[in-house]
Amino acid sequence: MKVLKFGGTSVGSSKNINNVINILENYGKDDSIACVVSAVGGITDKLLLAGKQAQNKDRNFVKTFEFIKEKHLSIIKALNPDNNLSILKYAEGRHNSLKNLLEGIFLINELSPKTSDKLVSYGERLSSFIIAGTMMNRGLSAGRKNTQKLIITNSNYTKAEVDYSITNQNIKDYFSSAPQNITILPGFVASSKTGEQTTLGRGGSDFTAAIIAAALHVEQLEIWTDVSGMFTTNPKLVKQAYPIEKISYQEAMELSHFGAKVLYPPTVQPVLSLDIPIHIKNTLEPDAAGTVISNEDIKSSNPVKGISNINNIALLTLEGSGMVGIPGFSKRLFETLSQEKINVIMITQASSEHSICLGIEDKESKNAKNAIDAVFENEIALGKIEPIIIETGLSIIALVGDNMKNHQGISGKMFSSLGKNNINIRAIAQGASEKNITAVIDEKDIKKALNTLHEQFFESKTKQLNVFITGVGNVGERLVEQIKQQKKYLKDNLKINLRVAGLSNSRTMVFDETGLDLTDWNTQLANGEKASLQDFFEKTRALNLRNSIFVDVTANADVANLYPQYLRESIAIVACNKIACSSDYNNYKELKRLSLKYNAPYLFETNVGAGLPVIDTLSNLIASGDKVNTIQAVLSGSLNFVFNNFTDKTKFYDIVKQAGAEGYTEPDPRIDLSGVDVARKILILARESGFKMNLEDIENTSFLSESGLKSDTVDDFYQTLIADEAHYQSLYASAKLNNCQLKYVAKFDNGKASVGLQEIPEGHPFYNLEGSDNIVMFYTERYPKQPMIIKGAGAGADVTASGLFADIIRLGND
Template structure:
């Protein structure tokens, strides 16, 4: 004999009920089946709503009643194409009784617990009758038995306590003589010893099934629901969550207590001592394995079995110096809450006895504060303790596992993982048994916390990065395409799951927390919402995704000024925009401090040398204890391109135009040709060397003509290049006569920095620098004569994009 229980969703529609009937018919071929059913999905809530409306003299209770009636009649008509008259007649009779009850509640303006129990019994009564009669109409050997004739309780309405002696006797005697293959029982409902209708409380249908299973000592209790077992965490919040094959009773109860709705904890009790396994199955996917709950050895390599959460939590804090060393405070506190029938979900107390924190349902918070402040009124008046502090908008997350106590570092790993993602912990509770480690966090951090912890404890060491890119022009477009091309490689070889969650250009922006489809991102962006720098930040913050990275692929002052906002939200910043790192020194240091404070990396390798590892190398030198004595460098790929291609057979204007067309200069070439861009780069290197310096401290000797320096617009500037061709030809002629090459050189001597056009003689490392290449020579205490040289492509969309990409990947290892 087997006991199966089907929940509200499983019997929530004619389609689902047909699934239930098919499962029962298949099972009954080899065994006798007892089937416990809940009310049709949502009906219990509607019954309670109708009762509340009637109690409040709200005539809309009739509309709610009509909806209940309509739902049941629709199901009957869809299930039974013939012989449904008897079913309709019974259901109509019961619904008339329900209507009379609601009208009575309306008239007397009262809904007592006793009446409430009578009210909600209609749900299971109707569903069990409809299913049993439908099966009989299909010539299936099935009978309905009213659970109220079997399960006897006290008169504690809404949560009655079972008289197991009488109940077990009733169950055994009935099934000893029952001849049908399938018995349908309404769950949740029962009857008191004096014949009053009672209910078994929340999760009562599960409880009914467990009572039956224990009384008959069956081999297994199966609970059928709308998910394929107990999951590692909430699958609605974590897409990577998966069903747990096997789990212990204690683990199941812990997970259920902390929000896993598949199982109600008291369900376990009747079968626990008898070691009757509970099998959680999916009505909509009956072939899925589901989860088996038992006392058998279910240890696995992972000591953590699941991660769960409870929302809508309020944290109460009772504190004060007058509590220290004084017995009785805890007793009075808990007695007060008990008298108010307020359930305590979490408790934590500092060893100093200065404070006690309690987690309760937020709906009870106001009542709890009034009651506790009244209890401790005298102590509060004498300033021995403070008025109770109430914090709302909180949730509890919990790691659960029987074997956690045998593994070191679980707590540390949990809290460090949360900390890295800026998830603030308000309170912690952990018992000596270490079956459960709980933490109180903000409601809006729950999804990020569950995903972060699930990635840490259950996924194959794959780290998910969520990237938000502002500026998808030339370089930004190449970056997106590189990410698209390498996604599969990153996941398979580096265990990095890289998602682009936000994109923006100057006109539009789009977001998708599941990852934007990069096959058609341009089309999506064209149809996106209106772009806004602050809007992009606010949306990124609101999504609150783990391992979020903001990527700035602009040269925009306003974007750079938002870096601090991102860092304060523990959102990493990757930038090729040089403005922030070459801004006022105090702002540069602020960004560095924020990066450390909020554990949000700030990477800007592409600020100098595009994709070359210049800043990274400098950082490694400094970290290893070396000291920079001087730096000599050609840091402008655009200027190097210009002077490598300019000669007495070309025009300077044409070469600058070509550099712009090939993406080597900014849209405004004055930024490159004025030397400001190079000055910013050497400033960044000086600062990364540990020197306090600002942009105005750098000597900038310009090679532009006076008219070029004074030009008011890009068009005016280009005109000066045409008008002043002789000026630029003279620069070339001078270098040629001296057998030199023109290079725009940046220098730093440990204290001072300068940039300017220089004639480089043959034999110098800069002389043969080709195309748009950059070169940096680091002279240090360890490299005093022969410098460390880094050389390579220092400009261009592809190499700059690859430098940004490298910074993003580097974050996966942080």
């Protein structure tokens, strides 16, 4: 004998019912079957709605009734196109009876629990008759038995209690002589000892199946639903979630209590007490393995079995110094909630006895507050306790596993991973059995929290990074292409799942929380919404994705001014924009402080040497206890390119134009040629070395002509380069005469910094610096005479993009 139960979705359409019939036909070839079915998906809710409408004198109950009627009739006709008269006749009788009942509710303006049970019973009674009738029409050995004749209860309407002595005997007697192989039974419904219709409450169809399975002592109870078992977490919110093959009763009940909808724990008590396994299967994928729930000792390397959650939670806090050492507060609190029929989902109490926190359903919070404040009115008036505090818009998230108690560090990993993603925890509870760790968080963070914890405990150490890039110009385009090219490599070799979730240029922006398709990102961006720096931030924040990284590929002060907003949301920043780090010293330190406070890394390697590891090297020196004394550097790839190509046979104007065309200078070349860009770089290195400096503290000796310095526009500036060619040729001639090379040098020495064009003699490390290469020499206490030298390409879109990419990867490896 096998007992199967099919839920509302499984019997929600003619297509799904055909799947059910196929499954039953296959099972019935080898064994006799008891099949419990729910109402057609959505019908129970519609019945309750019709009842409420009728009670409230709302004639729309007629429309709701007609929907219920048509739903059943359409299914009957689709299942039985040629032979449906007997089923239609039965359905017509039930529908007429239902309509009369609703009319009665409308007339007397009342919907009692007793009447409610009669009302909702129509769903299961109709679905079971339709399925059984269809199977008989198709020549299968099937029949229907009304469960109201088998399961006997008391008269506690809407949640009746079963009389097992009578019920078990009824079930045994019936199935010992049932003539058909397959018996279809309506779930949820029963009858009282006096013959009145009753129902078994929430999860009633599961309960019906469990009662029958226990009475018949079957080897296994199968519950068929629309998912392939119990998942590691909610698959609608976490795409990487997967079915759990085996799980204990205790783990399944913990997960179900905290929101897993596949199973309602109280309803399976009959089979649990007899140690009958429950197999969760998928009607739409009958060959899928599903989940087996049993008392088997399941060995697993992962102590965590699943992550579950409940939304729409309110947190009630009762606190006050008058509670300390005084017995009876907890008793009065819980009695009050019990009298109001308010279910407590979670409890946590401080060891000081100064406060008690309770998690309840949000919709019950006002009623709870009014009742508790009334009970403790005297203590509140005397100042012994505070009025009850209510926080709404919360969710409970729970980590579940039988073996968690035997593994150290589970809670540490849980709270650390949540904290790194700016998920604030409002309350924590852990039972003495240590089968679950529960935390209360903001409901808006639930998706990020589930994904973060699932990645931590169930995925093969693959870390997902969600990147939002502003400034998709020359360098930005290269960065996106590099990400596209290396995406598979990163996942396979570094276990980093890198997704570009947002892109913006000066005109448009586009977002996709699942990651943009980088094979066609140009088209997506071109068709995006109008760009706005503030809107880009707001959208990034609203998506609330774990491990979010904002990448600034601009030279825009307005973008830099938004950094604090990103950091406060625990969104990491990777930037080649030098403005923030070279702004006022207090602003620089504030960004550093925010980065630490909100656990949001702020990386800006490309601020100084494009793709060269200049800042990373300097940070390692400082962290290891070394001290920087002097820095000498050529830090402008654009200026190095200019002076490496400028001779007495070329024109300065042509070389500067060429540098711009090849992407070595900013669109406004004055930023590079004025030395401001180099001054910012040496300032950043000085600050990272531990010195307090501002940009105005750096001596900047310009090589530009006076007219070039005074030019108002880029076009005017280029005209001065043509007019003042003799000035620039004189600089070259002087260097040539002295057998030197012209290099724009930045220097920091004992707290003072300067930048300017210098004639570098032969033999100096800067002399043979070619193309757009940069070079940095660190003289430290450990390198006092022979400096640590970093040298390589210091400008260009590809190397700058690779520097940004390296910072992103660094975050993935943290």
